[in-house]
Amino acid sequence: MAKRTVAPDSELVAGLTRRQLQEIYYYLALARAAEERLEILFRQGHVHGGLYRSLGQEGESVACAYALRPRTDGTGDLIAPLIRNTGAIFVMGGTPLEYFRQYLARGAGPSRGRETNIHFTDFARGIIGPVSPLGTMMEVLAGAMLACRMRGEDRVGMIWCGDGQTSTGAWHEGINFAAVQRCPVVVVIEANRWAFSTPTALQTRAKQFVDKAVGYGIAGERVDGNDVIATYEAARRAVDRARAGEGPTLLEAETYRLRGHAQHDAQDYVPADELEQAQARDPVELFRKRLLAAAWATSAELAAVHGRVAREVEQAAQQAVADPYPEAEEACAGIYTDVEIRPPWTRLEAPDPARA
Amino acid sequence: MATIAQGTTRTKPDHVRKTERGEAVTFLEAISEGLFEEMERDPRVFILGEDVGVYGGAFKLTRGFSDYFGRERVIDTPISEAGFTGAAAGAAHMGMRPVVEMQFMDFIAPAYDVITNYIATSLWRDAGPMPLVIRGPVGGGSRSGAFHAQNVEMAFFHTPGLKIVYPSNPYDAKGLIKAAIRDDNPVIFEEHKGLYRAPHLRQVLPHEDYIVPLGQARTAREGKDLTIVTYGMMVHKSLEAAATLEKEDGLAVEILDLRSLLPLDEDAIVASVQKTSRVLIVHEDTRTGGIAGEIALRINEKAFAWLDAPILRVTAIDSPIPYAPTLEDYVLPQTADILTAARYLARY
Ligand SMILES: Cc1ncc(C[n+]2csc(CCOP(=O)(O)OP(=O)(O)O)c2C)c(N)n1
Ligand SMILES: [Mg+2]
Numbered sequence: 001m002a003k004r005t006v007a008p009d010s011e012l013v014a015g016l017t018r019r020q021l022q023e024i025y026y027y028l029a030l031a032r033a034a035e036e037r038l039e040i041l042f043r044q045g046h047v048h049g050g051l052y053r054s055l056g057q058e059g060e061s062v063a064c065a066y067a068l069r070p071r072t073d074g075t076g077d078l079i080a081p082l083i084r085n086t087g088a089i090f091v092m093g094g095t096p097l098e099y100f101r102q103y104l105a106r107g108a109g110p111s112r113g114r115e116t117n118i119h120f121t122d123f124a125r126g127i128i129g130p131v132s133p134l135g136t137m138m139e140v141l142a143g144a145m146l147a148c149r150m151r152g153e154d155r156v157g158m159i160w161c162g163d164g165q166t167s168t169g170a171w172h173e174g175i176n177f178a179a180v181q182r183c184p185v186v187v188v189i190e191a192n193r194w195a196f197s198t199p200t201a202l203q204t205r206a207k208q209f210v211d212k213a214v215g216y217g218i219a220g221e222r223v224d225g226n227d228v229i230a231t232y233e234a235a236r237r238a239v240d241r242a243r244a245g246e247g248p249t250l251l252e253a254e255t256y257r258l259r260g261h262a263q264h265d266a267q268d269y270v271p272a273d274e275l276e277q278a279q280a281r282d283p284v285e286l287f288r289k290r291l292l293a294a295a296w297a298t299s300a301e302l303a304a305v306h307g308r309v310a311r312e313v314e315q316a317a318q319q320a321v322a323d324p325y326p327e328a329e330e331a332c333a334g335i336y337t338d339v340e341i342r343p344p345w346t347r348l349e350a351p352d353p354a355r356a
Numbered sequence: 357m358a359t360i361a362q363g364t365t366r367t368k369p370d371h372v373r374k375t376e377r378g379e380a381v382t383f384l385e386a387i388s389e390g391l392f393e394e395m396e397r398d399p400r401v402f403i404l405g406e407d408v409g410v411y412g413g414a415f416k417l418t419r420g421f422s423d424y425f426g427r428e429r430v431i432d433t434p435i436s437e438a439g440f441t442g443a444a445a446g447a448a449h450m451g452m453r454p455v456v457e458m459q460f461m462d463f464i465a466p467a468y469d470v471i472t473n474y475i476a477t478s479l480w481r482d483a484g485p486m487p488l489v490i491r492g493p494v495g496g497g498s499r500s501g502a503f504h505a506q507n508v509e510m511a512f513f514h515t516p517g518l519k520i521v522y523p524s525n526p527y528d529a530k531g532l533i534k535a536a537i538r539d540d541n542p543v544i545f546e547e548h549k550g551l552y553r554a555p556h557l558r559q560v561l562p563h564e565d566y567i568v569p570l571g572q573a574r575t576a577r578e579g580k581d582l583t584i585v586t587y588g589m590m591v592h593k594s595l596e597a598a599a600t601l602e603k604e605d606g607l608a609v610e611i612l613d614l615r616s617l618l619p620l621d622e623d624a625i626v627a628s629v630q631k632t633s634r635v636l637i638v639h640e641d642t643r644t645g646g647i648a649g650e651i652a653l654r655i656n657e658k659a660f661a662w663l664d665a666p667i668l669r670v671t672a673i674d675s676p677i678p679y680a681p682t683l684e685d686y687v688l689p690q691t692a693d694i695l696t697a698a699r700y701l702a703r704y
Contacts, residue, residue, distance in 0.1 A: 344670070
């Protein structure tokens with residue numbers, strides 16, 4: 001995994017150096033390649049649960065996370081990612097190997113085969129893994145950042161929420177708590193037009209999500225989430241505000257979910273022209289063109305990025321496939337800190353219900 | 357009721373016409389048919405839930421319903437389980453009979469407040485009956501992880517005023533969903549997703565309108581040597597075990613399929629215990645606080661003198677449902693566990 005390095009060259013745009021701009025491109029390419037490789041593994045039957053793509057949303061995910069201060073020693077910024085934040089997880093130091101092992105339910109994976117898709121937690125790198133019920137993580141991240149603030153740590157928490165998730169009671173209670181307590185939180189709304197098959201118009205009558213910031217009394221910004229530079233700049237401002245003690249920002253990133261909700265969803269409810277238009281606004285492709293046009297990267301440099309990404313992804317995928325599942329008996333471990341969960345009595349060598 | 361909007365097409369969706377054509381239906385199709393027939397029969401019945409309309413639900417159970425009945429009777433809601441369950445309560449007050457779909461029953465949790473504090477107490481508060489159904493997929497075994505696999509019955513079992521239904525086969529599922537919709541009490545209706553499309557469970561159902569009354573168990577298999585009290589997916593694992601026990605051990609196992617968990621058919625349980633004197637309770641739900649505890653105590657109260665052996669249970673271990681196949685299979689009760697437990701009991 002690449003380290004965030006201090007670039008030797010000067011700032012070109014949005015305070016980013018040539019090296020950083022190319023690093024952003026690396027994360028974009030890595031997220032996309034990892035998901036594409038996972039799709040192949042899925043078709044080969046290696047993935048048991050649902051597979052969720054972030055195709056078309058890599059831009060906002062990577063750009064927002066890139067505005068954070070990742071660390072590996074548990075002192076850096078925190079993220080609460082969702083299914084479409086493969087990119088953000090990589091920016092924080094998650095690896096393709098972890099990603100594949102997690103999806104493939106491998107025993108050596110970050111959740112030891114317990115949890116699905118990107119549901120894993122690593123406080124060292126500032127990743128608070130989600131549970132499926134939407135809204136919960138908004139509350140949890142508010143509290144995590146409350147604790148940081150109480151201890152005088154200048155850490156920032158970033159959460160990604162789908163447009164659909166904003167309809168949950170939990171989300172409302174969480175963001176309101178963060179607002180009232182001025183928690184250092186950046187709330188990224190991934191406004192990708194759909195929540196499974198439900199269009200945004202059936203989630204909210206608000207014209208735009210950023211309008212909700214007014215209701216919560218917090219800062220709000222709206223940005224083209226497929227414009228990597230603009231999104232990075234907006235995220236940067238929100239992170240700076242949070243770190244300066246100015247409380248949460250609601251950052252609406254307009255983007256588009258180019259695939260169905262999950263692998264099983266053929267998205268036939270999506271109007272064809274809408275999809276076509278969105279495809280023309282692929283954030284990775286837009287960023288690639290911009291890098292080249294502004295001479296922030298050469299095609300040779302970008303080719304090298306893709307070469308590196310392909311190697312890393314392939315190696316990780318093969319390693320994960322070769323890895324075993326967890327041992328069945330591991331199921332009894334880690335449910336309590338101090339209470340033993342015994343194996344089913346029917347599976348004891350001499351079955352005895354009294355020993356259950 | 358004339359003002360309730362109609363849909364854009366009067367063609368019935370194909371998957372609710374199988375019984376009409378004399379074809380066998382899956383568990384899922386049986387529920388679709390039951391829902392569809394009740395909506396045709398009674399304009400007060402309407403559906404709300406996430407993605408139930410245009411998409412037809414995450415499992416496509418209401419596919420085509422919104423075209424037929426109109427989008428006002430098949431409402432795609434915001435992601436707001438608490439909100440739309442509460443709204444269903446309000447509509448029920450006004451004489452409607454809402455059917456709420458939870459995309460996965462795990463997500464009923466945000467609605468726990470309105471269900472237990474408002475809906476379940478409505479009649480008792482003299483605020484009127486609550487003729488509504490909350491239905492959705494439950495259960496593990498599909499490698500979907502801890503939040504798409506739960507069985508929710510015991511989260512609601514101790515709430516007076518609720519009914520809980522958990523069918524195991526297409527015939528019962530259709531009859532029970534229809535009965536649940538016609539019932540004047542709030543009903544939580546659990547559908548094991550492992551049964552939805554299981555091909556071997558397909559049944560040809562009666563042409564005529566029928567219901568399966570709530571609160572009545574069914575003898576899924578007659579036997580004299582021991583009773584397995586169970587429901588849902590575990591009925592099928594128990595049947596599998598019983599066939600083996602008959603062949604290999606010469607044991608005649610009786611299987612009681614509870615069908616309704618609340619109210620519990622105590623009479624049927626007691627009658628079977630009096631017949632066999634040995635009882636094994638099998639449920640997929642976790643062990644501690646599982647329904648086995650309640651059933652065992654009822655047997656203790658009503659049929660203690662008939663028992664020849666301790667009452668035993670086979671359940672999931674007290675763990676969230678893990679994702680990895682090795683772990684999930686370990687956590688959930690398997691046919692082999694039922695075999696072992698039944699043999700232990702028979703020898704006792
Ligand atoms: C409380 C709750 N209800 C329902 C679901 C099922 N569900 C999972 S994702 C999803 C749609 C989410 O849409 P959105 O928030 O817009 O995120 P997107 O998938 O577009 O990234 C639904 C309904 C859930 N996870 N949690
Ligand atoms: Mg969305």
